[in-house]
Amino acid sequence: MESSARKTPDLLIRGGILLDPETGRQRRADLLIRNGRIARIAESIEADDVPVYEAAGKFVSPGWMDMHVHLREPGQEHKETIETGCQAAAFGGFTAVACMPNTDPPIHTRDVVEFVIERGRRTPVDVYPIACVSKNREGKELTEMADLVEGGAVAFSDDGAPVQHGGLMRRALEYASMLDRVIINHMEDLTLNPQGHMHEGVVSTRLGVPGIPSLAEEVMVARDLLLAEYTGGHVHVAHISTARSVELVRQAKARGVRVTAEVCPHHFTLTDEAVERTGFSTNTKMHPPLRTAADIAAIKEGLRDGTIDAICTDHAPHASFEKEVEFIEAPFGIIGLETAWGLIGRELIAPGVLTVTEAVYKLTVAPRRILRLPVPRLAEGEPANLTIFDATTRWVFEARHIRSKSQNTPFIGEELVGRAWAIYNRGWFVVQDP
Ligand SMILES: NC(=O)N[C@@H](CC(=O)O)C(=O)O
Ligand SMILES: [Zn+2]
Ligand SMILES: [Zn+2]
DSSP states (O other): OOEEEEEOSSEEEEEEEEEOTTTOOEEEEEEEEETTEEEEEESOOOOTTSOEEEOTTOEEEEOEEEEEEOOOTTTOTTTOOHHHHHHHHHHTTEEEEEEOSOSSSOSOSHHHHHHHHHHHHTSSSEEEEEEOSBGGGOSSSBOOHHHHHHHTOOEEOOTTSOOOOHHHHHHHHHHHHHTTOOEEEOOOOGGGOSSOOEESSHHHHHHTOOEEOHHHHHHHHHHHHHHHHHHOOOEEEOSOOOHHHHHHHHHHHHTTOOEEEEEOHHHHHOOTHHHHHTTSOGGGOOSSOOOOHHHHHHHHHHHHHTSSOEEOOOBOOOOHHHHSSOGGGSOSOOOOTTTHHHHHIIIIITTTSSOHHHHHHTTTHHHHHHTTOOOOOOSTTSBOEEEEEEEEEEEEOOGGGOOSSOOOOTTTTOEEEEEEEEEEETTEEEEEOO
């Protein structure tokens, strides 16, 4: 299993279906890249002097963005580095990621923001750091938010932990609003979840594992919706997982609250029964936990009606020695970049929950709007930033497909539907072999 990443300033992508997620327009055309920019789009282009990628039967869309990943650098390079995380992103079809600040040191000062951006520039993937809301993610004192934005931070979050303190969240929303940025909250009221390890429900009761109630998420979502409404700030619900949270966001949107939400593929694919079925595999342990079939149904409806804006992975690498311990000792989180599109294809597109265009919108336009980033366009003169993929290839996800430094995924051995075949960004062409 190989992938090749090389600088390819000139490239002809022949015969693909160019997809515009904003309008839904699809057009079969050749696309010529010269010097990293889209030089021409036409029915048929002859260019003898440039390498050709045959894209017949495949889609070409603006490059995808995963707005919630953990790249672990600086400080936890045994789990992941910016380089390996970006290789995983490229395999998954992403030309951009926004990375969470629970690193060591955390992304809470401008020098760390700049370090992450600089490391990202060495890869084919654009890396946008999300900076901490509070110093050391301790939830006590706000960071120098204006300085962090000037350094290149695109949003704020204490992800890994919630902003537990309501007063701090209020001020964070006020400052972020002045800076025209979003606060992304890990929605979990810690006082309602002292030490749970899986969803609190019949399965946790049967297994005797301390549970994490849905209420812990929903109370925090409800609080933040009220705070956003009161301050006029923009709050983004990280990794939404319960039916009630979806309903709260839906109602808040209807009354004009500035709220957006994201969901991860594992939360519309697996339920808490996976913990039992796998005999306590620690790859079924993450924050928030896998919930119930009713929650999955509500999430799908929320994706369909637009309540849930974006799909992200919450790619959370942990080394084998950390995950290969007893269930209650294991850290929370799974990797997700390599499997995201194949799960979207299997769980959302094949069953008709979303069209290809709608799914791509939630991976391109939506995350960038939330993070106030320009959306790449497939148009002559624009920088070439694109993803080549299909939504129908059935393939079995195997360990050899993993580009991340860590292997903590519950999806090895599963058949997925849809494959990202290549990305092009900043002059880099990264192609995957089947
Ligand atoms: N999702 C997880 O289970 N873990 C994340 C933290 C987080 O996203 O809250 C991690 O950093 O490992
Ligand atoms: Zn989180
Ligand atoms: Zn996270």
